[in-house]
Amino acid sequence: MIVDRYLARETTKPFALTALFLVGVFIAYSLTRFLTEANDGLLDGSAILVLTGLKALIALEVLLPIALYIGLIVALGRLHSDREIIGLRASGFSENRILVPVVSMAVAVAILVAAVSLWVRPWAYQSLYALEADAKANAELEDLPPGRFHIHGDAQRMVFIDERDPATDELRGVFVRSGRGDTLEVISSARGQLTAFARDDAHQLALQQALIYKQASGHGGADRDLAGRFDAFEIWTPAVTADPPGYRPKAQPTSALSASTRDEDHAEVQWRWSTPVSTLLLALVAAPLSRTRPRRGRYARVLLAVIIYVLYFNFIGVARSEVEQGDLAHLWWAPGALAMALAIVWPLARRTAP
Structure with a gap:
């Protein structure tokens, strides 16, 4: 219906712009690094472009969730600030009904992140390691x-x-x-x-x-x-020949990691599955976090949102390290803690809604 399309459009635009900005910044950073190596004679122009593209594909599993998170906070914050949410409620739309397009988009992005994390990222790492090995082998006297x-x-x-x-x-x-x-x-x-x-x-x-x-x-x-x-x-x-890349969990297929008994493999496969879960959780966190009083501005909660994001990914990073070292069997306590906090905060936010 018209309202669904409007809400989808208003939330998709900030997400897309934020994603493009983050990917652009990441590509610029990667190009700077690889151009430094090219200036030292370690890489040629074609290798720089391929390596940058592979790095960007790998980064999507992190950049897309944060882009969705920030984009939803900005979009929903504007709707609250401009009293459009109040107008929709007055027209008979419940809060859950208003969030249907938001959740639908979050599910779609989570599926995309899952595809990147489970299949695209291992392939990209495998290609990256092979290309880096070839580049080091070719960085000889004739290329310098x-x-x-x-x-x-x-x-x-x-x-x-x-x-x-x-x-x-x-x-x-x-x-x-x-x-x-x-x-x-x-x-x-x-x-x-x-x-x-x-x-x-x-x-x-x-x-x-x-x-x-x-x-x-x-x-x-x-x-x-x-x-x-x-x-x-x-x-x-x-003449230097390229040595085949050694065993690296990041480059292994998800099916192989699932059958492995190594702690670092367990940590890697759990991380891959955690990225779509984190995408959904962060999108749900954005809903109560975006609530602002009228005329306070759409960016009133962005700083708090960034702090929550940093804390969450620090926690899940610590959990991943503990699994790699064999101190913990699972890293799911970090997403679980965020889900519990969301379950507590959500009813409170609904009762205090303007």
């Missing part, structure tokens, strides 16, 4: 920009390239410092040529006019210094 020091092989080799011709891959001002055990080797060259994957397992760095200094500990602890000049000198850099 000039003008920076780059460390390879667990800090056993450091390379600096002053200039690099992108067309020919000719290098100028090459400096290489290698260390293994008690041996230190420093190489300086005016020019060089990089051949990526000259062998299947290695890259070739062919240097010209190379100056080499080598220091090694001899017998009895005495140092032996060697120095030389070579018209041509080759360095072979092992």
Whole structure:
């Protein structure tokens, strides 16, 4: 009917705008982080976009509930402030009838959050971990920009390239410092040529006019210094291969976690199921929390709403940690506590309604 459509529209708009704002802020934050890694030569442009998209998908299970929560408080607060709720009651609409479109939207959002948490999020984490492993493997000499020091092989080799011709891959001002055990080797060259994957397992760095200094500990602890000049000198850099991501509960299917006996798996699967429950509970909390006196403004309770949200997710975060450590079997005491508080506050709020 007309009233239902009106209430649905008035509550959907603040929710959608809040969700878009939160997702936009999160994407901007993720882009800033990944652009920093790209500036260090660890990621390329296409990887940045994919990683940012995956991170945004993962964050939806948290961003959508808080967007619904804040959106409902703002929307219902405006209806109370503008006396529209009073007008609807005077027209014969009970409070429960007024909340039907609100609860319907909350159920729809909770179903969406459940889909994200149970299926989309594990897939996104699996893709994210695989892509990060590939990015680390590809962050080798052939992908790194000039003008920076780059460390390879667990800090056993450091390379600096002053200039690099992108067309020919000719290098100028090459400096290489290698260390293994008690041996230190420093190489300086005016020019060089990089051949990526000259062998299947290695890259070739062919240097010209190379100056080499080598220091090694001899017998009895005495140092032996060697120095030389070579018209041509080759360095072979092992090509790094991506290691398969290890076992991580966040990337496991929900069905596999449900059959597991590991405490951290129990915590993860309970967290996934708790997100749609939390979405519904927070939407129900928004109804009594949005009650304001006429002309007090739609944002009168937003600060209190944020405090309640922060406290609740701190509690459920603590419960999740306790389950991961095996101290508790379930994290459901946190949603249960919120449900009990709601059951106590709701009748009081109805009796004191303006």
